[in-house]
Amino acid sequence: MAESLSAAQLSTKWQEASNRGSAILRYLGEQVPLIYCLEVELQHAEEELKVEQRLLYPLEYFLFGEEPCVGLEKLQRYNSSSSAQQCGRVFKEGETVYSCRDCAIDPTCVLCIECFQKSVHKSHRYKMHASSGGGFCDCGDVEAWKTGPCCSQHDPGTEATMETDECVMDPGLQERAQMLFHLLLQYTTDMLIWEENNDLSEELKPKVKEDSYFCILYNDEHHSYDHVIYTLQRAIACDQNQAQVYTALIDKEGRRAVKRGTLRTCQQAKDNIRRNSEHIIQKPLRVEVLHTAVMAHQTFALRLGAWFQKIIGYSVGFRDVFCQMALEPASDNDKLSLISRLMLHDAKLYKGARKVVHELIFCSLLMDTEYKRQFAMKFTEHYKQLQEDFISDDHQRNISITALSVQIFTVPTLARQLIEEGTVIKVIIDTVMDMMREHLDNNHRFHFQGHNPDKFFRVQVIFHDLRYILISKPSIWTEALRVKFLEGFRVFLHFLGCMQGMEEVKRQFGQHVEVEPEWEAGFTLQMQLRHILAMFQDWCSSDERVLLLAFQECHRALMSCTNQPFRSEPKDSYMCKQILHARPYKVSQEPVSIHLPISRLLAGLYVLLCQTGAIQYLPDFVDPAQLNFTELAEQPLRCIVLAAQVCADMWRRNGLSLVSQVYYYQDVKCRDEMFDKDVIMLQIAASKMDPNHFLMLVLLRFELFDIFNGNCSSKDQEVLKQWNRLTEEMLYLLIIIVGERYVPGISNVTKEDVIMREVIHLLCIEPMAHSTLIKSLPENENHETGLETVIAKVANFKKPGVSGHGLYNVKKECLKEFNPFFYHYSRPQHSKAEEAQKERRSQESSEKGTAIGDQPNNKSAKQNSQTKQSNKTNQPNKTKQKN
Numbered sequence: 001m002a003e004s005l006s007a008a009q010l011s012t013k014w015q016e017a018s019n020r021g022s023a024i025l026r027y028l029g030e031q032v033p034l035i036y037c038l039e040v041e042l043q044h045a046e047e048e049l050k051v052e053q054r055l056l057y058p059l060e061y062f063l064f065g066e067e068p069c070v071g072l073e074k075l076q077r078y079n080s081s082s083s084a085q086q087c088g089r090v091f092k093e094g095e096t097v098y099s100c101r102d103c104a105i106d107p108t109c110v111l112c113i114e115c116f117q118k119s120v121h122k123s124h125r126y127k128m129h130a131s132s133g134g135g136f137c138d139c140g141d142v143e144a145w146k147t148g149p150c151c152s153q154h155d156p157g158t159e160a161t162m163e164t165d166e167c168v169m170d171p172g173l174q175e176r177a178q179m180l181f182h183l184l185l186q187y188t189t190d191m192l193i194w195e196e197n198n199d200l201s202e203e204l205k206p207k208v209k210e211d212s213y214f215c216i217l218y219n220d221e222h223h224s225y226d227h228v229i230y231t232l233q234r235a236i237a238c239d240q241n242q243a244q245v246y247t248a249l250i251d252k253e254g255r256r257a258v259k260r261g262t263l264r265t266c267q268q269a270k271d272n273i274r275r276n277s278e279h280i281i282q283k284p285l286r287v288e289v290l291h292t293a294v295m296a297h298q299t300f301a302l303r304l305g306a307w308f309q310k311i312i313g314y315s316v317g318f319r320d321v322f323c324q325m326a327l328e329p330a331s332d333n334d335k336l337s338l339i340s341r342l343m344l345h346d347a348k349l350y351k352g353a354r355k356v357v358h359e360l361i362f363c364s365l366l367m368d369t370e371y372k373r374q375f376a377m378k379f380t381e382h383y384k385q386l387q388e389d390f391i392s393d394d395h396q397r398n399i400s401i402t403a404l405s406v407q408i409f410t411v412p413t414l415a416r417q418l419i420e421e422g423t424v425i426k427v428i429i430d431t432v433m434d435m436m437r438e439h440l441d442n443n444h445r446f447h448f449q450g451h452n453p454d455k456f457f458r459v460q461v462i463f464h465d466l467r468y469i470l471i472s473k474p475s476i477w478t479e480a481l482r483v484k485f486l487e488g489f490r491v492f493l494h495f496l497g498c499m500q501g502m503e504e505v506k507r508q509f510g511q512h513v514e515v516e517p518e519w520e521a522g523f524t525l526q527m528q529l530r531h532i533l534a535m536f537q538d539w540c541s542s543d544e545r546v547l548l549l550a551f552q553e554c555h556r557a558l559m560s561c562t563n564q565p566f567r568s569e570p571k572d573s574y575m576c577k578q579i580l581h582a583r584p585y586k587v588s589q590e591p592v593s594i595h596l597p598i599s600r601l602l603a604g605l606y607v608l609l610c611q612t613g614a615i616q617y618l619p620d621f622v623d624p625a626q627l628n629f630t631e632l633a634e635q636p637l638r639c640i641v642l643a644a645q646v647c648a649d650m651w652r653r654n655g656l657s658l659v660s661q662v663y664y665y666q667d668v669k670c671r672d673e674m675f676d677k678d679v680i681m682l683q684i685a686a687s688k689m690d691p692n693h694f695l696m697l698v699l700l701r702f703e704l705f706d707i708f709n710g711n712c713s714s715k716d717q718e719v720l721k722q723w724n725r726l727t728e729e730m731l732y733l734l735i736i737i738v739g740e741r742y743v744p745g746i747s748n749v750t751k752e753d754v755i756m757r758e759v760i761h762l763l764c765i766e767p768m769a770h771s772t773l774i775k776s777l778p779e780n781e782n783h784e785t786g787l788e789t790v791i792a793k794v795a796n797f798k799k800p801g802v803s804g805h806g807l808y809n810v811k812k813e814c815l816k817e818f819n820p821f822f823y824h825y826s827r828p829q830h831s832k833a834e835e836a837q838k839e840r841r842s843q844e845s846s847e848k849g850t851a852i853g854d855q856p857n858n859k860s861a862k863q864n865s866q867t868k869q870s871n872k873t874n875q876p877n878k879t880k881q882k883n
Helices: 007-016 020-035 044-064 068-078 113-117 171-192 225-236 240-253 263-277 292-312 316-327 338-344 351-363 369-381 383-392 401-409 412-422 424-439 453-470 479-497 520-541 544-559 597-612 614-620 629-647 656-666 675-688 691-701 717-739 751-763 770-776 787-794 812-817 827-852 856-874 877-882
Strands: 096-100 126-130 213-218 255-261 287-291 571-575 578-582 795-798 807-810
Touching: 007 020, 007 044, 020 044, 020 171, 020 292, 044 068, 044 171, 044 292, 096 113, 171 292, 171 316, 171 338, 213 225, 213 240, 213 263, 213 292, 225 240, 225 255, 225 263, 240 255, 240 351, 255 263, 263 287, 287 292, 292 316, 292 351, 316 338, 316 369, 338 369, 338 383, 351 401, 369 383, 369 401, 369 412, 383 401, 383 424, 383 453, 401 412, 401 453, 412 424, 412 453, 412 479, 424 453, 424 479, 453 520, 479 520, 479 544, 479 597, 520 544, 520 597, 520 656, 544 597, 544 614, 571 691, 578 691, 597 614, 597 629, 597 675, 629 656, 629 675, 629 691, 629 717, 675 691, 675 717, 691 717, 751 770, 751 787, 751 807, 751 812, 770 787, 787 795, 807 812
Parallel strands: none
Antiparallel strands: 096 126, 213 255, 213 287, 571 578, 795 807
């Protein structure tokens, strides 16, 4: 009997076999069903002992060619551990991870608690959070940290890791490792991607075939605990306690056998479960019927995953062999490599199998630079299919193979290679475009009315990958990188073209709108793109030629948009002996959209041209005659006029959806790539156009042209109120265009100056806590606001009392920077800041008067002084209060 042979005898027998692979598989076919899935379920410890003695120990004996402990000692005498200089610890869900705010290349670079405690980052600014599971510790990765990439335990300079990384392996051992790893990895892959109707190979079929099957119930995220418990009670006639145990195990492991018996009884149980779990709005639970031998082999395949991790940890040489076998193209050209097959089948795997596969990838392919590159290329090659499977899947992303993108796309050198060799930017955007093509209307613009929120949420996850790829801009550009980046940029512009002018609104007259239109999806998309737009601009700014070509492409894309800025022929408008040749358009009567990403991107690129000095070469790339700034300013001006008309209550019949859009348009979450860019475009146009013509254009779009020309009058109080409000908004816009120049490229200021000014104006409203300031400032792509670098320069901290929290107060010397027309103030903030400053000046005046008026006969003089000061203070603020 095979089981009575010792490990040494089995090893010899396998070595002498003409086909060693078949001999090993036949042994597994005999032994695996005798250990797993028996009639009487073994205790875990007893089962594990049998697996070690009968299966894993003989395999290790064959691998080393002798006693495993002896062979391992010889191997480690000449080789380093595969994980010597990298931690690679895989995080469990909820485990605490640490990121250094000073040294991490990006927020995705994290340390486990052990490495953090032994690293230099412990004394730096750091943040900690609970892992969602699936990631691993970046200790030892030199591309993840600016300084201190290794803790003391993984530092290659310490005694613990002084061994050489060179692999010295006996040729016989290497040959056996290649054969055994390929065989067992093939076996594991075949078992994990098993289809219900497949048959076992001849080697794996048990000698005595039993007519015994399992009914397997799989986990999903649609059905509730109670629903599954109820279904099991009805379908397999078990009591509530047993159903609860099954349900808990299914949720934890991903699947569980709930019935054992003949094929007929298991098939009947399957039909009952599906029938009882099906609902009008829910699919039935996933159930399969598997032969007990198949179930046994699948269980052992999972156990082999943990065994591979142990063996790989012994030596760099074993890790290299495993990676080679995983990535090796199949002998049959029609078949994929083993790792590709596992990736493409990931969405069909149950939870437990996914975790094993992902952890195996972590400890092998992602621990070596070259194999990580090869894996990344295959991941990019299959990217679209993987994302399509994830969209259809119901499991969370942290247990999806797509979550591995953060491990490869955030590596700077690897990201460059994927852009150059794998055109990854184009691949990612094409994938998003294919997923969202169903939302395109007849004008080839997105329209999200009636969209599926769950699917839309899953599509948004793809934008994270685009952020990962762009998170570190290159310091050196190659010609190949320029070509591939611009190719991706063109595809990105095509995507933005589907957003340009999407979901137009038209003012409702007479009756109130009956159904509030969908608007959240469009702004959710805008928020996802916010950092991506900034990153593209940042990349462009790092190379002069790329910046000029990007501006050329962006201008071309804007001019070719289907949403043209005009629908009628131009005509002349006259005012004060000036003639404006422009096409008629009224925001209050024509369709208008708040989504203009290409126009705003063009404004951002133009500012970068000015900032870098590349603007002098622009005529070589874009014909000056084609840069019609009147038309370029048209769409942003319409958007600002729309916001003004909403404030003037002209659109109140359009419901709350439009009010919400205007709010987010100017809110901190969106304004830097929406409202701010519209202002910049108008500033650019104002600097390039004839000033009189620009003013006439503004009056025309605010629909105040005839009023200022004296050709329009009305006695309707509501109309007069609207005109007054629009006039205030128009004057306020002119103040912004002329006065708001705190933008790098428009004025000689730094990013720190901009943050400082924002903080000053926030604290001029009222003293604020640190958390409140953070929420009121825009974040960059690394989720940093820059508050810590400027707060000490502009504010004093007042410690909290017995209750409450500490507050920052603006320093007196910074109050001269206060601008009552600050363009990031909301209407309530305008009023509050103005009142606060009035109160402050009044208090200061009172204190000065008290100091001067110590003598009794100076009382009336003090009162007169206060009255004069009050008049001086209040007089210029009549206009301010209107605004």
